[in-house]
Structure formats: structure tokens, C-alpha cells
Amino acid sequence: MKTTSEMFNKDRQTYSKMEKQSLFEELMSRCNNHQNDIYLARMLASWVMGEGVLPKSLGLSAEHYHTLVERRFPGHHWLIAVDNKPEFNRERIPEWEDLVNLMLEYWSNKDLSEQWIAQIVAAACMGLDHLWQDLGLWSRGELSELLTLNFPELARRNTKDMKWKKFLYKQLCERDGAYVCRAPSCDVCADYPVCFGREE
Numbered sequence: 001m002k003t004t005s006e007m008f009n010k011d012r013q014t015y016s017k018m019e020k021q022s023l024f025e026e027l028m029s030r031c032n033n034h035q036n037d038i039y040l041a042r043m044l045a046s047w048v049m050g051e052g053v054l055p056k057s058l059g060l061s062a063e064h065y066h067t068l069v070e071r072r073f074p075g076h077h078w079l080i081a082v083d084n085k086p087e088f089n090r091e092r093i094p095e096w097e098d099l100v101n102l103m104l105e106y107w108s109n110k111d112l113s114e115q116w117i118a119q120i121v122a123a124a125c126m127g128l129d130h131l132w133q134d135l136g137l138w139s140r141g142e143l144s145e146l147l148t149l150n151f152p153e154l155a156r157r158n159t160k161d162m163k164w165k166k167f168l169y170k171q172l173c174e175r176d177g178a179y180v181c182r183a184p185s186c187d188v189c190a191d192y193p194v195c196f197g198r199e200e
Contacts (some may be wrong), residue, residue: 020045030075036113037072039137039146043120044073048082052124053134056087059123062117068116093126098172099127114150121147123166131165140164144182 006025027041046052069079090096099122107114120135127134134142140193143164158167 020049022049023048024194028189029074031073032071034111034118035149036111036146039081039117039142039143039167040068040113042142044079044138046138047077047085049088051133052136053127054085054120054124054136056083056119056152057088058116059088060119060193064116066097068113072113078110087122093122094121095169095172096125099125099168102171103151103154103183106151108150108152117146117150125165130163131168 020186023033024045025039027044028038031037031041041169043058045056047054056182058068060068066080069076073079093099102187103118103121107118121131124131124134130140132138132140135143137143145154147164154171157171158164162170
């Protein structure tokens with residue numbers, strides 16, 4: 001039986017037809033069992049299958065992406081050869097650095113992967129869909145778990161379960177003193193469903 005790497009190198013069309021679930025299971029079967037691996041594996045499986053908006057190298061530098069693959073999913077070096085993704089253009093999201101810094105102010109500081117997560121989440125903010133979908137996660141609940149795991153104090157500030165992308169940008173606005181929303185409170189705002197509605 002061919003390995004995933006052999007399939008990918010031999011015929012990318014064959015590989016592209018693998019089911020996302022199968023690819024996820026393959027990644028998890030050889031991961032290092034870090035708490036972030038399940039979320040990274042889901043994002044990678046979706047990313048390879050063309051879902052989400054994450055660019056080349058998940059929005060990380062080539063060096064950091066290679067390190068992520070080598071440390072978290074050893075034996076899956078074929079992931080480095082995925083080259084059908086656009087380069088990450090930070091001009092499309094000038095607030096990228098601010099978003100990364102916001103998350104890293106609250107990071108658990110337990111593992112390097114937390115820094116990668118901050119950069120990947122910030123890159124996904126360039127998408128127009130719900131953040132969990134733009135990341136390639138499989139549910140909104142997974143995004144909540146991911147942010148709580150890596151940036152617990154920041155996640156706890158989302159006391160009313162605001163949509164995560166809205167929440168992150170609201171934090172930036174409040175920190176910089178630029179209140180975009182003119183409503184006196186979220187509860188009386190006419191756009192309440194936009195910020196707090198279902199994301200499923």
C-alpha cells in the first residue's frame with residue numbers, strides 16, 4: 001500500500017481525491033500528540049482539500065511552516081511540497097501584525113505552536129466567511145476550543161459569545177480607542193444578530 005507521501009509525489013490528482021476525514025486520520029496517526037495537533041491537522045486536511053482561505057504555508061514564513069510540519073507531523077514532509085496556494089499578501093490585511101500581537105499578549109507560553117496559531121488565525125481574518133470556516137476548522141466550537149487553549153485570558157473576555165472575528169477586531173478597536181460601533185451597548189444595537197448570531 002502506497003504511503004501518503006508516495007501518492008502525493010506520484011499523482012497529485014489522485015491525492016486530491018482523498019477524503020478529508022481520511023487525510024485527517026493519516027495526519028493524526030503520526031503526530032506528536034500535542035494539544036494543538038488535532039486543530040492543526042483539521043486545518044491542514046481542509047487546506048490541502050482546497051477549503052478555507054489560508055494561503056501558502058498557512059500564512060507562516062516558510063521556515064516556521066517547515067518547523068511546524070517537522071515537529072508536529074513528522075513523516076509528512078510532502079506537506080511542504082503543497083504549492084497550489086497563493087502567497088500571503090499582508091497588504092490585504094494590514095492589521096495582521098496587530099492581531100498577532102493581541103493574541104500573543106494572552107498566550108499560554110507553553111509551546112511554540114501557540115505563536116504559529118496566532119499567525120495562522122490572523123491570516124485567516126482576511127477571509128469573508130466565519131473565522132472557523134476560513135481557517136478550515138470543522139465547527140465553530142473547535143475555534144472556541146483552540147482560542148481558549150492557546151489564549152485563555154483573551155478567550156474569557158468574550159463573555160457574550162460574540163463571533164470570534166468580530167470579537168478580535170473589537171478588541172483592537174477598544175485598545176486603540178477607536179470605537180467603530182456607535183451603539184451604547186451590544187444589547188440595544190440593531191446589528192446584534194450580525195455579531196452574535198449563529199455561525200453553524
